[in-house]
Amino acid sequence: MPPPSKPRPFRFFSSLDLTLLTNRRARDLAELLAHLREVPGSVIYYHTHHFLVQHQYLSPEPPNDFAYWVTNVLQEDRLGEQLAAIDLMQFRTIRALRQRLIEVIEGYLEERRQLRTAPEGEEFHFREAVSFVVPTPHVARDLAEFAGCLEQIGFGALSFHFFDARLRLERGGDDFSEWVRTLGEEELAREISRLDPYTHTLDGLRSEVARLVRRRAQERASHGRA
């Protein structure tokens, strides 16, 4: 498909989160499961994504909060590993992700009769993310500008265009690959959409996208097409 004559510029948005307390807490797996069925989607989003922003410097990163609590507090290592291994890239909606978390825990509970209880003070406290989506001043009209912006934006912008876009706004994929596709860059779009943001630090993700975009911009320049 030929690229549209005038692709829309890409404006970077940033997602900034405020945390709400739900006053829901779980002492064991049965309680965790019961709350998982009932809590709003923004609670599931919080506990599967806040590590990525709060601990974005760590590599390897800790997994989602459920896996961390089950492993470190309940010391149910096998289930902790199963929860950590849930491939978040597979899911297009929070509903589907919630269902998977429930199935994994249910499957584990079917095999076990005794429930371990968290020590007092180490219960799982459910929290909820309120995301504020703010337009940033950074706008790109071509690949070179896009790579330049990537170096300046905060982690809130990376988080918005990779995580919020896919799961909270259910756009089906990340915004970056979507936009470069409008420039006719199908191969670059495929490369970006293949990146698993959950196994990179946000800084690593930023460098990787910037590297791919810059490489392609140089190819275009050397072919006299840029």
Place this chain on the structure above:
Amino acid sequence: MAALDRYEEFVGRGTIEELRLLGAHLAGRRIVTVNSTAVGGGVAEILNQLVPLSREVGVDIRWEVIKGGEDFFGVTKRLHNALHGKSETFSTRDWEIFRETTERNCAELDLDADVVFIHDPQPAGLIAARRPDRGHWVWRCHIDVSAPQADAWEFVAGYVARYDATVFSAPQFARDLALPQVMIAPSIDPHSDKNRDLSDSEIERILDRLKVPRDKPIITQVSRFDRLKDPVGVIAAFRLARKYNDCRLVLAGGSATDDPEGAEVLAAVHEAANGDPDIHVLELPPTANIEINALQRASTVILQKSLKEGFGLTVSEALWKGKPVIAGAVGGIPLQITHRYSGILTHTVEGTAFWIRQLLNAPDYARRLGANGREHVRNNFLLTRHLRDYLLLFLFLEHRDERVIRLH
């Protein structure tokens, strides 16, 4: 240079830009914040930092302080203790004193604003001055109310229930309330004397003055001499670790001259130390910020072996210095330390000793923990994050039922 720009070296231009963007979204809103004192105490310290920074990003914010007599502040001191779970007795007269002072302040203070932001129990009753359909009211609780004395909480909750939102510092402090409860953790200021960079020669000079030699690894705990900080347990853990690793212990805390309970704990600490030349028990004045900073920077491992804790911000202070921290998994500490990623969480004397040895014998791992800890504080516990959360809170009040809020 604007005060806010001084934080760019720690958090980057993007974060400062975000704060200015959020400030612009609050243009035209008038905010008033009220607490019980202009100087002294943690809340006044926070407001002294955050009010000017809020103004710098364009927020129209006023700071008011309630007035009260000794009798009122006597009641609120006991109310504060009871909310913390300490046993206190209240008479009908106590509640009358609280109400009378509240009424006088309601009459005297200008609370006409788009957001009225009230800190702690002392001014909580000002909600009585709320005019229908005017402004959003938020109660910010800085204290640990996870196990309050029932009558004290009931009294405060009568007021709190009339607010639009509450703010607590940690998840376990949340209460059963029919209004949104926001979590906003406290923060440290990287420019303060307690946290700013110190040169090696400054550190050397201060340790010389405190008579702490640097000939072997130093293990340090900075905290009040309070049973809940378990200083005697720290000495026991140090002795277990020292069987295999030669090291020194520094226990640094405030002087306990005005506090009978503190004096008792201090005596128990001296008894447990038993004149050991490798154990340094330092009683420091409340102004000893640079001394604490230097002790933390000179340490190889820092402990916060609390048995119960409010938020435990000394952990963030230690992590900010890039030190590996071993701490009790209580209060707000698990928010600051993710076990084996950004520090170590322990539950026992033996576990603490085990991890002291591990960290002394695996300096590369200890360095990585410290580096991760510092990054965690950079992203989550610096003053700029605190300011961002307050700005988001003010915006949230206009969108309380939404979970994805688009600002244009």
